[in-house]
Amino acid sequence: xxxxxxxxxxxxxxxxxxxxxxxxxxxxxxxxxxxxxxxxxxxxxxxxxxxxxxxxxxxxxxxxxxxxxxxxxxxxxxxxxxxxxxxxxxxxxxxxxxxxxxxxxxxxxxxxxxxxxxxxxxxxxxxxxxxxxxxxxxxxxxxxxxxxxxxxxxxxxxxxxxxxxxxxxxxxxxxxxxxxxxxxxxxxxxxxxxxxxxxxxxxxxxxxxxxxxxxxxxxxxxxxxxxxxxxxxxxxxxxxxxxxxxxxxxxxxxxxxxxxxxxxxxxxxxxxxxxxxxxxxxxxxxxxxxxxxxxxxxxxxxxxxxxxxxxxxxxxxxxxxxxxxxxxxxxxxxxxxxxxxxxxxxxxxxxxxxxxxxxxxxxxxxxxxxxxxxxxxxxxxxxxxxxxxx
Amino acid sequence: xxxxxxxxxxxxxxxxxxxxxxxxxxxxxxxxxxxxxxxxxxxxxxxxxxxxxxxxxxxxxxxxxxxxxxxxxxxxxxxxxxxxxxxxxxxxxxxxxxxxxxxxxxxxxxxxxxxxxxxxxxxxxxxxxxxxxxxxxxxxxxxxxxxxxxxxxxxxxxxxxxxxxxxxxxxxxxxxxxxxxxxxxxxxxxxxxxxxxxxxxxxxxxxxxxxxxxxxxxxxxxxxxxxxxxxxxxxxxxxxxxxxxxxxxxxxxxxxxxxxxxxxxxxxxxxxxxxxxxxxxxxxxxxxxxxxxxxxxxxxxxxxxxxxxxxxxxxxxxxxxxxxxxxxxxxxxxxxxxxxxxxxxxxxxxxxxxxxxxxxxxxxxxxxxxxxxxxxxxxxxxxxxxxxxx
Numbered sequence: 078x079x080x081x082x083x084x085x086x087x088x089x090x091x092x093x094x095x096x097x098x099x100x101x102x103x104x105x106x107x108x109x110x111x112x113x114x115x116x117x118x119x120x121x122x123x124x125x126x127x128x129x130x131x132x133x134x135x136x137x138x139x140x141x142x143x144x145x146x147x148x149x150x151x152x153x154x155x156x157x158x159x160x161x162x163x164x165x166x167x168x169x170x171x172x173x174x175x176x177x178x179x180x181x182x183x184x185x186x187x188x189x190x191x192x193x194x195x196x197x198x199x200x201x202x203x204x205x206x207x208x209x210x211x212x213x214x215x216x217x218x219x220x221x222x223x224x225x226x227x228x229x230x231x232x233x234x235x236x237x238x239x240x241x242x243x244x245x246x247x248x249x250x251x252x253x254x255x256x257x258x259x260x261x262x263x264x265x266x267x268x269x270x271x272x273x274x275x276x277x278x279x280x281x282x283x284x285x286x287x288x289x290x291x292x293x294x295x296x297x298x299x300x301x302x303x304x305x306x307x308x309x310x311x312x313x314x315x316x317x318x319x320x321x322x323x324x325x326x327x328x329x330x331x332x333x334x335x336x337x338x339x340x341x342x343x344x345x346x347x348x349x350x351x352x353x354x355x356x357x358x359x360x361x362x363x364x365x366x367x368x369x370x371x372x373x374x375x376x377x378x379x380x381x382x383x384x385x386x387x388x389x390x391x392x393x394x395x396x397x398x399x400x401x402x403x404x405x406x407x408x409x410x411x412x413x414x415x416x417x418x419x420x421x422x423x424x425x426x427x428x429x430x431x432x433x434x435x436x437x438x439x440x441x442x443x444x445x446x447x448x449x450x451x452x453x454x455x456x457x458x459x460x461x462x463x464x465x466x467x
Numbered sequence: 468x469x470x471x472x473x474x475x476x477x478x479x480x481x482x483x484x485x486x487x488x489x490x491x492x493x494x495x496x497x498x499x500x501x502x503x504x505x506x507x508x509x510x511x512x513x514x515x516x517x518x519x520x521x522x523x524x525x526x527x528x529x530x531x532x533x534x535x536x537x538x539x540x541x542x543x544x545x546x547x548x549x550x551x552x553x554x555x556x557x558x559x560x561x562x563x564x565x566x567x568x569x570x571x572x573x574x575x576x577x578x579x580x581x582x583x584x585x586x587x588x589x590x591x592x593x594x595x596x597x598x599x600x601x602x603x604x605x606x607x608x609x610x611x612x613x614x615x616x617x618x619x620x621x622x623x624x625x626x627x628x629x630x631x632x633x634x635x636x637x638x639x640x641x642x643x644x645x646x647x648x649x650x651x652x653x654x655x656x657x658x659x660x661x662x663x664x665x666x667x668x669x670x671x672x673x674x675x676x677x678x679x680x681x682x683x684x685x686x687x688x689x690x691x692x693x694x695x696x697x698x699x700x701x702x703x704x705x706x707x708x709x710x711x712x713x714x715x716x717x718x719x720x721x722x723x724x725x726x727x728x729x730x731x732x733x734x735x736x737x738x739x740x741x742x743x744x745x746x747x748x749x750x751x752x753x754x755x756x757x758x759x760x761x762x763x764x765x766x767x768x769x770x771x772x773x774x775x776x777x778x779x780x781x782x783x784x785x786x787x788x789x790x791x792x793x794x795x796x797x798x799x800x801x802x803x804x805x806x807x808x809x810x811x812x813x814x815x816x817x818x819x820x821x822x823x824x825x826x827x828x829x830x831x832x833x834x835x836x837x838x839x840x841x842x843x844x845x846x847x848x849x850x851x852x853x854x855x856x857x
Binding site: 235288300302304309310311312313314315316317318319321322323324325326333334335336338389390392393394396397398399400401426427428429430 | 706708716779790819
């Protein structure tokens with residue numbers, strides 16, 4: 078969606094200013110034009126012009142007079158429009174498909190999920206069924222006055238730098254699948270959702286995280302690194318492969334060919350097997366949670382072992398990266414009560430300088446889908462000029 | 468040495484332009500003023516003025532007419548001065564002290580090394596002896612017409628963000644030692660030297676590395692991460708602690724309190740013990756190299772085990788970071804012929820996407836000291852205005 082950087086310095090400056098203003102409105106709490114001007118360091122007149130453009134384009138809306146009781150003429154409060162451009166996200170899970178639409182504020186406005194056995198199924202068939210869900214939520218969003226700005230599809234696998242090739246997704250049985258859709262690794266989207274959306278209800282004391290390791294899991298173990306407020310992709314786009322960090326180097330053979338990878342101890346399949354739950358069972362994760370909540374000994378032992386393995390692999394990662402925090406997100410966050418003690422114990426023992434902050438994602442297992450949907454919104458906020466020029 | 472960013476935009480612009488010009492002269496091969504202007508995107512007139520300032524300040528020198536045979540009036544070739552500001556580096560090893568001076572070109576102009584038993588010795592005493600070496604090389608440099616621009620001391624330990632506190636250096640027995648000197652972790656300096664100096668003799672095909680893991684070792688295992696062309700320090704400045712990445716989680720107890728850290732398998736002491744060489748022996752690393760070169764079975768087995776352990780820990784690091792390369796530097800580079808096979812084998816087996824480029828540093832064990840010395844030079848190149856204003 079983003080325009081090229083262009084060569085006209087005036088146009089580039091205008092684009093930057095528009096983006097600064099819309100980001101200020103997004104971050105602020107019903108700010109007036111004057112407050113936005115103070116925030117972005119532009120004159121009140123310039124900001125007023127830009128805000129008028131953003132209102133005309135339907136990106137920003139006026140909420141009426143701001144907080145009575147403030148000194149002087151009350152400014153008109155500004156907010157992102159609930160009927161502006163919208164981001165569409167879709168998710169290919171091992172046994173589900175999902176799609177949703179978020180507005181500029183990051184609020185979910187339409188959503189659909191279906192169970193689907195995607196393991197070993199042809200990619201074209203899976204993506205065809207997903208297309209039906211995407212059409213459904215898009216129609217709902219359009220009926221609400223939203224304008225689709227872009228679609229991102231989350232996949233549990235390695236994605237090429239072109240964002241159109243799934244290099245390998247072993248849990249789906251995909252290899253070098255090329256698509257016209259924009260695809261992204263699910264762990265990356267979970268981490269981006271954490272970066273973009275989890276800090277929203279921030280208190281002054283709790284600044285948003287800018288440097289963290291985000292760990293999620295469905296069948297494998299996915300992780301993503303956020304460094305200096307940006308997703309870190311690595312030289313080939315393969316960064317964050319926590320699932321194949323060696324934990325016990327002579328341990329069982331992994332699907333990747335190596336021995337003793339984290340996935341063999343904390344991946345969903347390994348944990349379910351250890352807990353005595355059939356990995357094919359529909360609702361198996363819920364069954365695992367229920368068993369653990371009922372103090373079922375094999376389930377507790379399986380989760381304890383998984384937490385310990387996760388803690389060992391994360392100790393290495395934290396010793397290397399010294400992040401502000403480790404965030405457990407995705408389906409893993411629902412098992413956090415049983416995983417966290419082992420994770421924290423190993424980190425406490427093994428990390429130079431003593432432990433690390435480990436937190437559960439506030440987004441839970443929705444993070445990936447939200448991150449996929451919000452990607453297009455983020456592109457609009459980063460360059461709103463495409464929408465104001467229409 | 469760096470001035471504050473200041474509030475005068477004209478002065479800030481002039482500082483940036485001066486730095487761009489001096490960096491272009493540094494990177495170029497006897498460039499003319501016109502070539503510098505083309506490189507940095509400023510007018511010929513502006514560049515001429517800036518170059519004249521840099522010449523007057525003694526940072527840049529004219530080499531005479533450039534390459535006869537080029538079309539038009541030959542430009543005067545520019546180079547960094549061999550008698551400009553100079554960087555002083557010093558190194559505290561477990562059993563040596565070293566100091567050196569490099570000129571703006573990164574060439575070593577004075578150097579001194581002494582053996583010293585620094586383990587368990589009072590920090591003040593060690594730094595006092597180091598001061599003597601620093602004075603000696605500084606006097607030599609001044610006699611050559613160089614002007615000292617700053618001193619950095621490399622230490623084998625964790626350094627606080629203030630760059631004046633050694634939080635802990637277990638191999639020296641230091642804990643929370645505060646000094647007026649600027650101190651830096653030796654692994655960080657080795658990595659910076661690699662970033663700044665190793666790519667100098669670059670061929671067009673071999674672009675300088677901007678994303679790599681630099682591994683070095685004296686007694687412990689030190690590593691540092693370079694990400695996007697910058698040293699990555701982490702949230703508390705503790706990033707790069709490869710030595711405490713778990714390799715065999717239930718292995719022997721490490722000095723850090725944890726079990727099975729890499730240091731217990733590939734640290735110098737562990738390797739020497741396994742090779743049957745007394746860890747206190749002067750010249751012990753040379754003895755190890757000689758034994759390995761003579762096909763001494765315990766030495767070969769010790770290095771093979773170390774290479775394997777290093778490869779396991781680095782597999783985790785590469786899976787997380789997906790760097791362009793892993794660089795073996797420092798004293799470790801001298802053992803590379805025996806370590807590399809094991810490292811490469813483990814990486815080949817365990818890294819998603821298949822292996823990683825592993826190279827020996829071209830700087831060898833000098834990297835740390837060169838990085839310490841070049842730090843001050845780098846500061847001059849990044850902000851030459853302090854020198855032109857004198």
